[in-house]
Amino acid sequence: MSKVIKNNLAIEARGLVKRFGEDILAVDGVDLAIESNTIYALLGPNGAGKTTTINMLTTLLEPTEGTANVAGFDIVKQANDVRSSIGVTFQETTLDNELTGVQTLDYHARLYGMSKDQRQTKIAELLALVELEDAANRAISTYSGGMKRRLELIRGLMTDPNVLFLDEPTLGLDPQSRARIGDYIVELKEDRGMSVLLTTHYMDEAEQLADKVAIIDHGKILIEGTPSELVDQMGADVITIAGQGNKDDFIEKVNDLSCCETITTGNGIIQIGVDAGSRRLVEIISLANETDFTVEDISVAKPSLGDVFLKYTGRQFRD
């Protein structure tokens, strides 16, 4: 039941810009080409423009400049067709606590014009998918955070969308719930042929789930690629140093070494991509001693998407 979309792009954006008033430039020329039947993760610090981008692609906001097609439809001229083709889970919970789980799904599907039979079948199927059958007729006010998130996820699936938008689907959940939601997302892609655009605060999640990742900051996409492409460019190992003193002098010295592929500084953290971590450790510490820089913390690790993120945004990811 794979869904075929024109020119095989689930989402295509060209030069999307969103301004709020005169001063705020939330999204500054975003281009996207997301193939159908893929999971695409947008990574970025708070205020990077992720949610504004999603709000434009889901037709909640009109772009100031640029155009985009979602599921083959123009987000401004064919907004209603886009709305019929997508499912959305917003960053903040948008559930009505006074309704039960079943009522939430039912009213949602009624807005999309589904018949009573269709609704009943779909509700039963999806409640089983996320194991919410037992809580189905309880008021949402009695649900845990993880249950609410699962309910919101299947609400977005009620109408069998071609493209699913998930804005921080696992924010604030315990590791167990996160892992479960992650599994569902992969299932949706593999079994139902959906295309998924998600944003996340969890690097490991993006690394595990996403076929492609883009890092976004200040409203611009800084780099895009598969998780392994992005990680590989960091070098074989990453040495991360925190310390005090004459940082500039130290960095300059490290830059002179032939072994060191990348240097990043952000929030006082220095990150060095090297060919072989444990061998270069001594060398780098002795450089610190030569300069006026005191190392307070040093670690060697295989690079992760988090290191890529730090390199491009100059900010460390908090999870």
Add this chain to the structure above:
Amino acid sequence: MSAAITLWNKQMMKSLRNTEEMIGMLIQPVLWVVLFGVGMGSLLGPAMPGGDDFYISFMLPGIIALTASGGAIGGGSVWLMERIQGIVKEYLAAPIPRLSILMGNALSIVTKALLQSIVILIVGVIVGANISTNPLGWLGGLALVAGFALGFAGIAIMFASNTDNPGAYHMMIMLFNLPLLFLSNALYPLETMPTWMRIGALINPTTYVVTGLRYTLLDVDPNLVQVETIPLWLCFLAIAIFACLGMWLGYRAFKKSLK
């Protein structure tokens, strides 16, 4: 339109299941009629040309208007909470017209206002008001209440779309609501007002819904309730304009809040 009905259905279901809301909705107008109506009536009644029960009949349409505007304020507050909680986003992402989102809310306000009006009329009869037995009169009266509630719902939605703060919303809407009640002929006749107040009352939609209800719902001598200064057709026209204007203001503010 089917989307508006779905959202109306959702609001009504929530209200009907909320026992406190239902009790409050039914008790509040009863308290007005019984405590204020009977109290004021016993003070003014003997002095009034229509006799002891006259004041109850006189003020009943005012209580209906007050209740309808109170219901609209509550509906605006539901709207505000749905905006704050992000529930409106779910509607916005659905393939439904923007106006239907607004209409769903407004229709539930109108429905509740009509139910409350009927309760008020029944209580009114019990405490001695002279209510018309003409079904056409009732139909016309309920149409006026629906139009007034719709217009007020639009204004409440306008206030609720312009703020993210429930306290600020209630402050603004109360400031707006008070003169609408007291600067009208709901509680005292137009004739006895000073000129400045009468001018205020004549540009106030409450005056037209109240006057129209006195024509249509009451079974008392029209001269006694002093409706002759405003003809019935003007009441319907004014309320129709008010309903459209209110909805337009609400829709405009809602659209602006989406930018």
